[in-house]
Amino acid sequence: MILVKNAKIYTMAGDVIEKGSILLEEGKIKEIGMDIVAPFDAEVIDAEGKLVFPGMIDAHCHLGMWEDAIGFEGSDGNEMTDPITPHLRAIDAINPMDRTFKEAYEGGITTVSTGPGSANVVGGQFASIKTYGKRIDEMVVQEPSAMKVAFGENPKRVYNDKKRMPMTRMATAALLRDTLMKAKEYYNKKQEAKDDKSKAPALDMKMEAMMDVLEGKIPLKAHAHRADDIFTSIRIAKEFGVKITLEHCTEGHLIADYIANEGLPAVVGPTFGDRSKFELINKTFDTPRMLWEAGVKIAIMTDHPVIPVQNLPLCAALSAKAGLPEEEALKAITIYPAEILGIEDKVGSIEVGKDADIVIWDGHPFDIQSSVVCTIIDGSVVYKKY
Structure with a gap:
């Protein structure tokens, strides 16, 4: 006590x-x-x-997935051999012994949502975890907490180098639709098998992993920087009636009224740092303020290790400097990410x-x-x- x-x-x-x-x-x-x-x-x-x-909350990072001060041996966030990998689980890769966990809780960050990167169209399952512990199973707040999907440059770049699909934005969207269609068919067969076991589909780990998405238990966590990619992610989510959160949302300020009308939350960042690729050309700390002004619920992220997770308060402070009210900036790293992640009954x-x-x-x-x-x-x- x-x-x-x-x-x-x-x-x-x-x-x-x-x-x-x-x-x-x-x-x-x-x-x-x-x-x-x-x-x-x-x-x-x-x-x-x-x-x-x-305790502060980072709603989108890769803590423990890319270990600190190490190369390939500690790089476990992107399985770049198959663009569709929904059955991958973050908890099987997170290393809580990595020193960045200590830096997180020493910096006031007590909960994070961490998971696969954005190399694949469907990357796998995120987990919401506490930042203190030795065994990941004892640190989990919610798992799975979301299904990572990615739009824009990253899947294109990874698979263009391999000369395989997706090499275009069309193909990224098509692969995601194909996965959701197959998952829906698999789900329907499972429902029919409740009355007639002979109709049960052959076990498919990829499709099993998508069941929580189709049942609305977890959202698609949609990596999308550019406005057109944001709209594509929304279009597909609406086609299949699944939940979605907008991750990065770098050009969200350009379409803030549209996002507000859709009633979707945005997890914004990593805004601190350089514009390392074309789809970041409009990156600005004005984005959180403009989304908030439009009525969008926002959380601010680090995308660790892009920005070290302990700098989450700094990212919020810079958003406040750009005009986001101080209280809203604080909420964007506490209660709002908890609500977006669906863990507000526990933390935030x-x-x-x-x-x-x-x-x-x-x-x-x-x-x-x-x-x-x-x-x-x-x-x-x-x-x-x-």
């Missing part, structure tokens, strides 16, 4: 509590208030003069009953000189600066 007291608490649920306290018990937030009395056996953390936030805000993921800062997270002084994940102190 832990009592954090005398803190300025940003709950990200609508309240900022001056001189507040939070009682944590059995990995959950038990009580929030002004004058909580510490039980005799509680560890007491006096956060006088400090700011407390919920400081509320009774949620996971006890608490971060204590010595200043505002958007101040470059501020530091995390304590990180608590699932009710356990995993980092103390002093």
